[in-house]
Amino acid sequence: MTESFQTQAEMAEWCLSSPWLAWDSRKVDSTRGYLSIPIRHPKLSQPRDILGQPQLVVPSGDDHVRPYVKLAHTAILKVPHLDEEGKLCLFADEEELDYFSRTEQLSKVVDRFIDVFIPNWESGNLDEHFYDEPENYWRIYTNRHPTKKSEKPQNLTAYLLSRRENKFVQYDSYRLEDLGVVCSRESNFKTRFLESIKSTRHKCNVLEVPIFCSFQPSHYPSTLEKLKAICRAAIGIKETQKFFNGKNFSVARLIVLRAPNCDYGYYLPAEGKLKVMRPIICEKTDPDWLFGRYEDLNIVNYTNSKIALIGAGSLGSHILHILTHSGVGEIHLIDSDIFKPANIGRHTLGIKSLGKSKASQLSSIKGADTPNCKLVPEHCSAQKWLKQTDISKFNLIIDATGERTVRELIATKRSTQHVTLVTAWMEPFITAAHVVIFYDQTKWNINGLNLWNEAHAFEGWPKDYLLSEPGCSSRFAPYTLDQLSLAAGITAEECLSALSNKPTDQVKIKSWVRGHAYTSIQKYIAERRNWAILPNNIDGAIITRQF
Amino acid sequence: MAVTKVDYRELESKANGQKIIQEGAIYDSISLEHFQPTKVLPLLHHVNEFISIKEDEISAASGAYEDLADILVKKLNWPRENIKIHPQGSASSSTLIRSPNSNERFDIDAICEVDHLDAYKNGPIAFFENIGYALEGEDFEIEMKKRCWRIQWRGKGYYIDLTPAVKSNNISLNETNVKYFIQNTEYSEDAVWVVNEPTREWFSSNPRGFNKWISDRNLDSKFLIISPAMEMLDEAYRAEAEPVPDQAISLQDNLLLAIRLFKRHRDIKVKRNLLSAEFKPISVIITTLLGQCVNAMRENGRSYSSIVELLEVLSVTLPKLVYFDGKNPIIPNPTAEDENFADRWLEDDNQRMENFFTWTESLRNDLKKLAVARDDSSRLDIIKDIFGCSGLPTSPEPKGGNPLATAIPGTPSRSVPDKGLA
Numbered sequence: 001m002t003e004s005f006q007t008q009a010e011m012a013e014w015c016l017s018s019p020w021l022a023w024d025s026r027k028v029d030s031t032r033g034y035l036s037i038p039i040r041h042p043k044l045s046q047p048r049d050i051l052g053q054p055q056l057v058v059p060s061g062d063d064h065v066r067p068y069v070k071l072a073h074t075a076i077l078k079v080p081h082l083d084e085e086g087k088l089c090l091f092a093d094e095e096e097l098d099y100f101s102r103t104e105q106l107s108k109v110v111d112r113f114i115d116v117f118i119p120n121w122e123s124g125n126l127d128e129h130f131y132d133e134p135e136n137y138w139r140i141y142t143n144r145h146p147t148k149k150s151e152k153p154q155n156l157t158a159y160l161l162s163r164r165e166n167k168f169v170q171y172d173s174y175r176l177e178d179l180g181v182v183c184s185r186e187s188n189f190k191t192r193f194l195e196s197i198k199s200t201r202h203k204c205n206v207l208e209v210p211i212f213c214s215f216q217p218s219h220y221p222s223t224l225e226k227l228k229a230i231c232r233a234a235i236g237i238k239e240t241q242k243f244f245n246g247k248n249f250s251v252a253r254l255i256v257l258r259a260p261n262c263d264y265g266y267y268l269p270a271e272g273k274l275k276v277m278r279p280i281i282c283e284k285t286d287p288d289w290l291f292g293r294y295e296d297l298n299i300v301n302y303t304n305s306k307i308a309l310i311g312a313g314s315l316g317s318h319i320l321h322i323l324t325h326s327g328v329g330e331i332h333l334i335d336s337d338i339f340k341p342a343n344i345g346r347h348t349l350g351i352k353s354l355g356k357s358k359a360s361q362l363s364s365i366k367g368a369d370t371p372n373c374k375l376v377p378e379h380c381s382a383q384k385w386l387k388q389t390d391i392s393k394f395n396l397i398i399d400a401t402g403e404r405t406v407r408e409l410i411a412t413k414r415s416t417q418h419v420t421l422v423t424a425w426m427e428p429f430i431t432a433a434h435v436v437i438f439y440d441q442t443k444w445n446i447n448g449l450n451l452w453n454e455a456h457a458f459e460g461w462p463k464d465y466l467l468s469e470p471g472c473s474s475r476f477a478p479y480t481l482d483q484l485s486l487a488a489g490i491t492a493e494e495c496l497s498a499l500s501n502k503p504t505d506q507v508k509i510k511s512w513v514r515g516h517a518y519t520s521i522q523k524y525i526a527e528r529r530n531w532a533i534l535p536n537n538i539d540g541a542i543i544t545r546q547f
Numbered sequence: 548m549a550v551t552k553v554d555y556r557e558l559e560s561k562a563n564g565q566k567i568i569q570e571g572a573i574y575d576s577i578s579l580e581h582f583q584p585t586k587v588l589p590l591l592h593h594v595n596e597f598i599s600i601k602e603d604e605i606s607a608a609s610g611a612y613e614d615l616a617d618i619l620v621k622k623l624n625w626p627r628e629n630i631k632i633h634p635q636g637s638a639s640s641s642t643l644i645r646s647p648n649s650n651e652r653f654d655i656d657a658i659c660e661v662d663h664l665d666a667y668k669n670g671p672i673a674f675f676e677n678i679g680y681a682l683e684g685e686d687f688e689i690e691m692k693k694r695c696w697r698i699q700w701r702g703k704g705y706y707i708d709l710t711p712a713v714k715s716n717n718i719s720l721n722e723t724n725v726k727y728f729i730q731n732t733e734y735s736e737d738a739v740w741v742v743n744e745p746t747r748e749w750f751s752s753n754p755r756g757f758n759k760w761i762s763d764r765n766l767d768s769k770f771l772i773i774s775p776a777m778e779m780l781d782e783a784y785r786a787e788a789e790p791v792p793d794q795a796i797s798l799q800d801n802l803l804l805a806i807r808l809f810k811r812h813r814d815i816k817v818k819r820n821l822l823s824a825e826f827k828p829i830s831v832i833i834t835t836l837l838g839q840c841v842n843a844m845r846e847n848g849r850s851y852s853s854i855v856e857l858l859e860v861l862s863v864t865l866p867k868l869v870y871f872d873g874k875n876p877i878i879p880n881p882t883a884e885d886e887n888f889a890d891r892w893l894e895d896d897n898q899r900m901e902n903f904f905t906w907t908e909s910l911r912n913d914l915k916k917l918a919v920a921r922d923d924s925s926r927l928d929i930i931k932d933i934f935g936c937s938g939l940p941t942s943p944e945p946k947g948g949n950p951l952a953t954a955i956p957g958t959p960s961r962s963v964p965d966k967g968l969a
Contacts, residue, residue: 047928081951092952099958108955120950124937129949212817212824213648230820233905236898257820455800527847 005102011035011058014103020110021056034059039069040109049124050075052205057087066097067105070190072472077140077217079121080129081135082128084140090117103256127216134214134262141217142279154181156278158265159285160187160208167515168235170243173254174201181254181267183208189287192371202270204252207243209234214259221257224277227266230257231482253393256282287372290342298500299327303372305499306330308391310382311400312358312429313337314346315424315483318488319347319400319495320362326496332358332376332394334385342469346481382406392417394500397422400491407444407452414442420498424491429522430479432457433487433512435494439503446507446547454547456533457513462524476521486512489541507547515539553870553879559843562867566860587917588798588853590930595796595804597936598644598811600653603645608655608705609634615659615682615698615709619818629663630850635710635754637830641796642762642806647818647935653705658696658754667713671724671749677741678711686700694741694750710754712739718749725749728883734759738883745950756882757831760821763803764838767845768802771857801854802841804862808934812910815935819908826898828906832888836868837861839881843868844913866907876900 005011010459015023015037022038036055044051052072055459063328063329069088076082090112091097096440097105099488120126130137137423155177161184162169173190175181178199184190194201209231221227224244231240234257243253250270261284276431292299305328309316312335323331339353353361378385382401386409391397399410402425414421422474434455446449466475490512519525528534560678562605620627636656637643646653659678661667661863667674679696690697695710715738720727725746730738734756743750763938796803810830816822821846851857869889870877878887913933920926952965 046924055918090951091955093947093954096955096958100955104957107552108957112951116950124931125950128936129951131649211820213820215820229905233816233821233823233902236896237901238896259820 008035008359014106018107018110036070036390039113041114041419042122044118044122045137046407050078051121052089054113056106058106063331067102067109069109069117076144077137080126080132080137082142082148083136088117090111130216131214133375134259138215138220138262138279139281141220142281145524156267156280157181158183158254158256158263158267158280158282159193160184160256160263160282161257161285162186162195162208163286164210164260164263164290165208165492166210168210168239171206172251173204173206175252175254176201178357181206182266183254183256188374189372192367192374193285195372196368204254204468205243206254206256207231208256208258210258211257215264220264220279221266222270222508227255227277231255236451242455254280287329290372291325295473298496302327302496303329305395306332306393306496307396307398308332308334308389308394309398309400310334310385310406311398311402313400314343314484315402315426315488315491316400317348317358317362317397318485319398319424319492320366322488322492323495324366324373324375326366328373328494328496330374330376332378333362334378334380334382334402335359336379336381336384342476346479346484353431383409386410386413390417394419396420396495398491398495400425402426407538411442411444414438420503421492422495422498424487426477426479426484426487427456428461428477428526429519429523430483431485431514431522431526432520435491435510437498437508437510439498440505441546449547451507451547455509455511456520457511457529458526459529460527465524509545509547511543511545513541513543515541552884552914553839553868553877555607555839555843555868556846558868558870559840559847559864562864563847563849566863579908584812587926587930590927591804591808591854592798593935594811594934594936595807595932598807598822598934599645600645604653604704605638605655607703608638608707611698611700611707612657612686614944618677618685619659619661619681625661625663625666626773629661629666631660631662631961632657632709633660634658635758639809640758640834641800641803642810642830642834644807644810647808647814651898652699652703654708655695655705656708656710656754658710658741660714660822664717667717670747671740671742672747673745674713675711675919678709682709690746694746707858710741710752712741712752715739715751716847722749725751728750728880729886730884731756731882751883751886753882754881757880760881761806761834764842765800765802766783768800768805768841768857771801771841771844771849773850773852785857796835798811801857802837804854805837805841805858808858809833809837809910811934812913813906815933816909818935822906823898823902826902828899828903829888832903835878835881835888836863836913840864840868855914855918859911859918862907862911862914865910866904869903882934894925 005014006282012023012025015021020040022040024038035058037058039054041051041054050072052074055069057070058067059178069090070086071079071082071088075083076086079088083089089268090109097108099109107488120415123506124427156175157180159182160182161182169185169187172257173182173184175195176197176199177199179203182190183195184193186438211230211234221230228240228244231243252270253268255266259460263284265280267277267278267280269276282492287303289301291302306325306498307328307330309323309331312320312333316335320331320333331385335358339347339349339356339358344350345474348356349361349365353365355409357379358376359377359379363375367373368377382403383405391413391499397410397419399406399421407423410421423436423438426433436451436455463476467478468475490510494510513532513533515538531545532543616627616630619625619630633639634655635658638655638657643653643655661674666677667772679689679691682696682698687700690699692708695708697706697708699706718725718740720795724747725740726746728751730751730753734753737755737759738751739750741752742748749756766822796807806817810833813822813827813833817824817827851860874893876889878889879885880888892903895915913929917926917933918931
């Protein structure tokens with residue numbers, strides 16, 4: 001910004017030079033931090049003349065707040081591109097205005113309003129634009145309805161846990177006082193979702209009706225009769241009557257009209273108060289939307305997957321965090337450890353979990369946050385769990401223990417029970433992290449090659465690279481959370497890929513290897529193997545090898 | 548199963564009598580005085596123009612027919628002269644209209660008539676599938692439908708539903724896998740056999756005969772509006788109401804105008820979720836009932852003062868032309884009366900039937916609003932609303948895109964992304 005108005009007089013002078021601005025110092029209100037200048041525009045004929053007196057709003061004193069055009073409140077939901085305050089959105093990318101000086105900004109806003117908005121509004125060319133952002137307008141509508149704030153229902157958002165289907169669905173559910181209505185026919189996700197939110201429950205009968213198209217605001221069903229007419233068209237007279245004429249009015253009802261790109265909720269309170277039908281906001285909450293935003297086609301594989309994660313320590317807890325937030329449907333957590341203060345710095349659990357089972361705490365805390373994922377704690381040793389479990393019932397086993405005995409036990413078990421295996425560990429100081437993916441292959445030795453040994457990037461570590469806890473024989477590897485997150489990231493990435501990839505008899509080793517700049521400043525320096533040598537200017541690389 | 552013959556003259560007479568009894572007083576009061584053809588006809592033709600698909604778009608699709616025929620010749624070794632592809636349905640009867648949903652492609656129904664024994668000697672499915680195989684591996688996507696192959700080109704605004712067909716005298720009625728409807732003799736020379744894939748049968752059909760029938764009925768409709776009203780169109784309004792050059796219908800094509808406007812009205816109701824997209828009244832039913840209606844009106848000697856009055860009476864009469872044989876709704880195909888277009892109305896909890904009557908009721912109410920409107924401004928608003936043409940009349944061409952979404956002039960270009968990166 002290079003040019004700005006220092007005084008109101010300068011502003012007035014600039015406005016007077018514009019044929020479209022009607023500067024009147026008596027009407028200028030600068031007390032609330034902005035100036036509103038009436039805009040003259042060509043007279044519009046009925047029914048287009050609903051813009052009221054458009055104002056050019058110029059924030060005063062702060063050049064970083066952009067100017068805009070404001071229309072009368074009566075135009076809200078009648079004119080597209082208008083927000084709930086009457087602010088008109090004239091540009092696809094308003095940030096572009098920041099490239100210009102204040103006077104240029106004002107000119108561009110006024111020009112766009114007069115030259116682009118007005119003729120397109122008058123001709124009706126903008127009317128279809130309501131269909132581009134239906135959720136925005138529905139949000140404005142629900143916020144404005146009812147007009148009395150005291151009548152506004154609290155926490156009446158509908159959370160839609162299932163995707164839109166082509167057929168209508170009807171089911172019993174609940175309204176949670178602290179959240180809103182939990183909508184899903186699918187029982188497991190809904191049950192875990194309901195358990196996650198500790199709140200008073202009220203029964204609610206839900207009808208989800210697929211509709212063909214989103215609405216223009218002028219066609220929102222505004223009465224119960226109009227809502228019924230839309231239901232009749234979509235699901236037939238018989239089903240509509242069944243839902244609306246049922247005798248059980250003691251239970252609240254929710255009708256969700258589900259267009260392909262917008263959901264419209266109508267809440268009917270219990271006890272025959274049908275006249276107070278309330279339009280409510282709907283939030284997509286199905287796993288596809290939460291975790292894939294409809295772009296990741298593999299999300300279906302994740303949601304239907306059952307994983308066993310052996311080891312709920314630092315690495316395991318971070319892998320778990322990523323997998324649950326990626327939409328995996330079920331994870332069994334196997335770990336016999338208790339959570340201690342020294343774990344806090346590198347684990348996803350915190351102080352509330354002290355003295356408790358890592359597996360159980362992760363299950364209850366992560367499970368409450370991401371109820372899409374069924375978490376099953378197994379507070380026992382890996383050995384015991386492997387002995388009593390048919391691992392072929394899982395889609396994937398993740399070994400995040402870094403322990404030889406567990407590795408060998410899993411290999412033995414996999415020789416008779418087929419399951420894909422991901423084994424992950426880190427080298428000292430996280431100079432390297434490795435993920436090994438076994439599909440059909442079960443052994444660590446292939447053609448005389450020991451894959452465990454082959455995977456490592458460094459050799460010749462001194463024996464005391466592990467530190468001892470004071471006054472205790474327990475030892476631990478020194479590393480920090482920031483490094484750990486990189487290792488957890490590549491492991492989780494491979495776990496998710498393994499759920500979608502076709503099995504192969506090859507073993508894949510993916511390694512994150514740090515460069516000289518990092519390894520040379522650690523307490524100990526080991527010998528770098530040839531395959532892991534990186535150019536001096538490379539501080540880290542992901543290297544994939546197949547065996 | 549033979550369908551009961553429907554006497555449309557009688558049904559129309561009954562409907563006319565009921566209308567006079569129920570609405571006589573109101574109707575008289577709003578006759579000629581308010582049905583101002585000089586005011587409304589141009590607006591309706593603006594709507595018609597608004598919903599039209601431009602001739603060059605249809606021509607582009609028609610151009611693809613030759614390419615499709617060449618593919619069949621090349622891949623199936625059928626003689627070129629024995630393959631004829633031509634439009635059918637709304638594409639050939641001037642009743643094709645634009646979808647109200649922007650970005651939705653329009654479909655051009657085409658029939659691929661093959662007159663070559665090698666093509667159909669192995670039965671209907673081999674014939675149907677061979678055409679599908681031949682269309683594979685080209686620069687378009689194909690999808691099998693019940694009686695046709697849907698052909699879609701990337702980036703084109705239309706798709707073609709290509710129905711393979713064989714001349715009717717080439718298949719014997721004695722074969723076991725045929726479903727034959729006796730053809731109306733007036734149109735029987737155009738009958739063909741198409742393949743009904745789900746039942747693996749030859750199915751008698753007559754798209755060209757149906758077009759001729761619409762054309763004949765359109766002629767009937769030209770006599771329904773009494774000439775004095777037409778003469779009220781002064782020169783200025785006549786000029787305004789002239790159809791644009793590439794528009795296929797004229798001021799007197801009352802049936803074609805009615806079909807197009809009614810189909811548009813239906814599509815708008817679907818878009819507003821007041822009709823089911825799945826169970827909405829199908830075009831062939833709307834077309835057939837309107838055609839039967841104008842025919843019966845002419846035979847019963849009716850006349851109307853304006854197109855608005857005609858449209859309103861059509862909307863009132865239409866639902867009453869559905870004949871019920873007991874509980875079974877009957878809408879015979881006018882070119883083969885044993886074929887009942889309403890044969891699926893009692894499936895799916897009667898939703899097709901419900902949607903038909905819901906639609907005709909809303910159409911009647913909407914047109915009544917137009918008929919009783921007292922000034923031009925109200926008429927314009929009603930027409931814009933009921934036919935979903937908010938751009939009328941200053942901008943008859945619906946404009947794509949968002950004029951507010953363009954970059955601000957003078958904004959420096961950016962070569963790397965700088966938004967949504969965290």
